[in-house]
Amino acid sequence: MTDQPHSHPADKAADEQREPDHEQQTAAAEGVVIDRSSHPISRRSIPENVLKVLYRLHRSGYRAYLCGGSVRDLLMNRTPKDFDLATDAHPTEVRRLFRNSRIIGRRFRLVHVIFQDQTVEVSTFRREPERAEDAENLLITDDNTFGSPLQDARRRDFTINALFYNIADFSVIDYIGGLEDMTAKRIRVIGDPDVRFREDPVRMMRAVEFASRLDFEIEPATREAIVRHRNEILKASPPRVSEEILELLRRGWSGDAIRLAVDVGLLEPLLPEVYNAIVNDRAPYFWKMLEVLDRTVASGRKISDAVSLSVLFLPWIVAELEAEEQRRDGRMRLGEVILFIRELTQPLCARMALSAGTRHHIEQTLETLWRLLEPPSERRAMFRFVYREPFNDALSLLELYALSSGKYVEQFRQWQSFATRVRRSAEEAPDAPVKRRRRKKKS
Ligand code: ATP
Ligand code: MG
Numbered sequence: 001m002t003d004q005p006h007s008h009p010a011d012k013a014a015d016e017q018r019e020p021d022h023e024q025q026t027a028a029a030e031g032v033v034i035d036r037s038s039h040p041i042s043r044r045s046i047p048e049n050v051l052k053v054l055y056r057l058h059r060s061g062y063r064a065y066l067c068g069g070s071v072r073d074l075l076m077n078r079t080p081k082d083f084d085l086a087t088d089a090h091p092t093e094v095r096r097l098f099r100n101s102r103i104i105g106r107r108f109r110l111v112h113v114i115f116q117d118q119t120v121e122v123s124t125f126r127r128e129p130e131r132a133e134d135a136e137n138l139l140i141t142d143d144n145t146f147g148s149p150l151q152d153a154r155r156r157d158f159t160i161n162a163l164f165y166n167i168a169d170f171s172v173i174d175y176i177g178g179l180e181d182m183t184a185k186r187i188r189v190i191g192d193p194d195v196r197f198r199e200d201p202v203r204m205m206r207a208v209e210f211a212s213r214l215d216f217e218i219e220p221a222t223r224e225a226i227v228r229h230r231n232e233i234l235k236a237s238p239p240r241v242s243e244e245i246l247e248l249l250r251r252g253w254s255g256d257a258i259r260l261a262v263d264v265g266l267l268e269p270l271l272p273e274v275y276n277a278i279v280n281d282r283a284p285y286f287w288k289m290l291e292v293l294d295r296t297v298a299s300g301r302k303i304s305d306a307v308s309l310s311v312l313f314l315p316w317i318v319a320e321l322e323a324e325e326q327r328r329d330g331r332m333r334l335g336e337v338i339l340f341i342r343e344l345t346q347p348l349c350a351r352m353a354l355s356a357g358t359r360h361h362i363e364q365t366l367e368t369l370w371r372l373l374e375p376p377s378e379r380r381a382m383f384r385f386v387y388r389e390p391f392n393d394a395l396s397l398l399e400l401y402a403l404s405s406g407k408y409v410e411q412f413r414q415w416q417s418f419a420t421r422v423r424r425s426a427e428e429a430p431d432a433p434v435k436r437r438r439r440k441k442k443s
Contacts, residue, residue: 030150036170041074049115050083054167062089066165085122094122127151150175157203159188185216193225201236205244212256230265238353249308252297255290274316283315288404306361307393338367368394372415386422
């Protein structure tokens, strides 16, 4: 990484002024150590609170490493989503060092150090649990065994996620070859891909996520293993898988990610309904809709999970509705459509183990979308619509649908300008008294 062009000379100067006054810890056994002058990570890009925790651990005689996605992202000059720390201090020792901390988690115990506007997660180096030689079922149920930094690197999912940044000397430690894969833009699972994907099938989804998010290739052995074990994704816990699906939709790379999920065979077992609608070309605007969703998210607009998931479901719903109308030999009334949509989505949402709130939200958004397609003739009814809870989400969904399919563009424009006018007049007269008509008393 000597040729990394990212670091600014001023950053390096600032780093040099703040050399820690403690002795450097011994270089990592067996790991490649890349010293500060040969990588671009500057402490300026690490939040103050995270540095505080790192320094206190280090000054108390423990190893204190930044790990996981934060090291990966900082090396790529991206802003990390969160900063995870790894240490050889036991959770109880970490807890003792920070008054503002608490031990959390059942499956693996971590310490959260809580600051006013940020929580810093500290985990003790762990190793993979022992597995029986002939184990039929490799799924991990307990991975709370502490280990060395090398073992901790090895139990991680991909090589690019197993790098450490050592606060003792500001070096990067690479036990697994993550830097080489990062330079070559490769997602490579650590260890035997057949074992690693079977013991935690969610890793297959994570491979898809990182490849699309970073614009990396999944290297052949990793990819082939995903294809081989794709159906085992159904053994993973549904809420974890659904959270991964949502991550693909939320952050602006859904088009590439879903396409890759189709290519490696993961979408089919997960969402066969959606998969069939896509591959049988029953939803020609599906890809366009993801593209529009990604653009909208990238522009900084907040799109709710209910809308993102509705985008994923919509082409399949529309295809099913059309088929149903053909079967019935005529158009369905609004009430029938709403009932039909509920019957379609309820089992899917249950299978995905979505929270009751999200399910309700999706149902409301889709229902309101269909109501918007047939605007009420009375203005008063339209007013009521704008103030109803799912209106904004339904309008966003209608916008995405109209922009990608070319259908209902007029309805979208009408609703959008109506909503803008209603809101504007509400803003201009916020305190206007609401006139109530007095009811005539019955004599
Ligand atoms: P993000 O930027 O999305 O947070 P991340 O790589 O930090 O990406 P996290 O889910 O925050 O992902 O996990 C932190 C680290 O924990 C990962 O970088 C990886 O080293 C390890 N990890 C996460 N999930 C797994 C898993 N399923 N199997 C093995 N290691 C994992
Ligand atoms: Mg992370």
